[in-house]
Amino acid sequence: EVQLVQSGAEVKKPGESLKISCQGSGYSFTNHWIGWVRQMPGKGLEWMGIVYPGDSDTRYSPSFEGQVTISADKSINTAYLQWSSLKASDTAIYYCARPSGLYYQAVATQFFAYWGQGTLVTVSS
Amino acid sequence: IQLTQSPPFVSASVGDRVTITCRASQGIDNFLAWYQQKPGKAPKVLIYSASTLQSGVPSRFSGSGFGTEFTLTLSSLQPEDLGTYYCQHLNSYPLAFGGGTKVEIK
Numbered sequence: 144e145v146q147l148v149q150s151g152a153e154v155k156k157p158g159e160s161l162k163i164s165c166q167g168s169g170y171s172f173t174n175h176w177i178g179w180v181r182q183m184p185g186k187g188l189e190w191m192g193i194v195y196p197g198d199s200d201t202r203y204s205p206s207f208e209g210q211v212t213i214s215a216d217k218s219i220n221t222a223y224l225q226w227s228s229l230k231a232s233d234t235a236i237y238y239c240a241r242p243s244g245l246y247y248q249a250v251a252t253q254f255f256a257y258w259g260q261g262t263l264v265t266v267s268s
Numbered sequence: 269i270q271l272t273q274s275p276p277f278v279s280a281s282v283g284d285r286v287t288i289t290c291r292a293s294q295g296i297d298n299f300l301a302w303y304q305q306k307p308g309k310a311p312k313v314l315i316y317s318a319s320t321l322q323s324g325v326p327s328r329f330s331g332s333g334f335g336t337e338f339t340l341t342l343s344s345l346q347p348e349d350l351g352t353y354y355c356q357h358l359n360s361y362p363l364a365f366g367g368g369t370k371v372e373i374k
Contacts, residue, residue: 180311180365187368188303188311188354193361204362238310251317251358254301258310 145169147177147239147259154265155229162225163262165239172220173197175241178255179213179224183235191237193253194222195246229266236261269293269357271366279372286342288369290355295335299358302331302340303365306351315340316358347373 150164167177178193192203196215203213215222222239239259244252270293280286290300298318303311313322315331318338328343342349350373355366 187352188305188356188365190356190363190365202361204364240310243313243316250360250363251299253363254313254316254356254358255303255311256313256322258312261310 145241145257147241147257149237149239149259149262152263152265154267156268157229157231157266159229159266160225160227161229161264162223163237163264165222165224165259167220167222167241170241173217174245176246176253177215177222178240178242179211179222180238180240180255181207181235182238182261183232191224193242196220196222197246229264231266231268233264234266236263238262269296269359269364271355271357271364273353273355273366273369275369276367277370277372279374280345281374282345282347284345286345286349286371288340288353288355288371290333290338290340290366292336292338292357292359296357296359298334300331300333300338301356301358302329303354303356304349304351305354305368311354314353342371345371345373349373 176193179191181189191207194215196217240255241257242253243256300318302315305311319331352368
């Protein structure tokens with residue numbers, strides 16, 4: 144059974160750094176990209192970017208490029224989302240998700256078929 | 269590529285037919301998926317390739333469309349269908365979502 148288990152909720156102050164994680168199991172971690180989706184309070188879904196754990200290749204949404212870093216460690220089947228300097232506007236639930244298609248398959252197969260439980264990040268002074 | 273969903277909110281009775289539209293800012297062939305998000309839960313994919321039902325999704329859900337206009341139809345609304353529905357294009361990175369349509373049961 145495919146599972147994505149995310150790290151727990153975080154409360155941080157503006158300017159602090161943070162790295163949240165997403166551990167995959169039940170499948171070969173290097174067979175699929177893994178992505179991150181933001182959901183601000185009461186708002187919709189925003190596709191942030193994806194990483195291929197096999198070689199750490201990444202694709203970012205222009206809205207998030209330079210604001211966050213997406214990475215992965217294939218030795219422990221874990222993907223990461225990190226900030227170097229948090230802002231109050233980073234307050235949101237962050238989901239990791241795994242696409243249906245294999246990493247080398249067409250973009251059209253890269254819809255998210257498996258999701259983590261979400262990590263709530265609260266940034267407040 | 270931007271996706272515009274309409275309406276943003278739907279209130280309907282059990283048994284009603286509900287239709288949600290998603291318009292793309294440029295042609296995306298049939299490279300579109302639909303998701304359902306129930307309150308407090310992670311999203312779940314319902315449909316991909318505009319009209320292919322994901323395994324395990326009830327047949328009352330259907331999708332259609334090509335190019336720039338797509339629809340998600342719930343043929344007979346059930347109480348468990350309440351939530352927010354999102355479209356997502358799969359044409360090229362970044363894979364953006366639409367703004368969402370919240371479905372309420374009257």
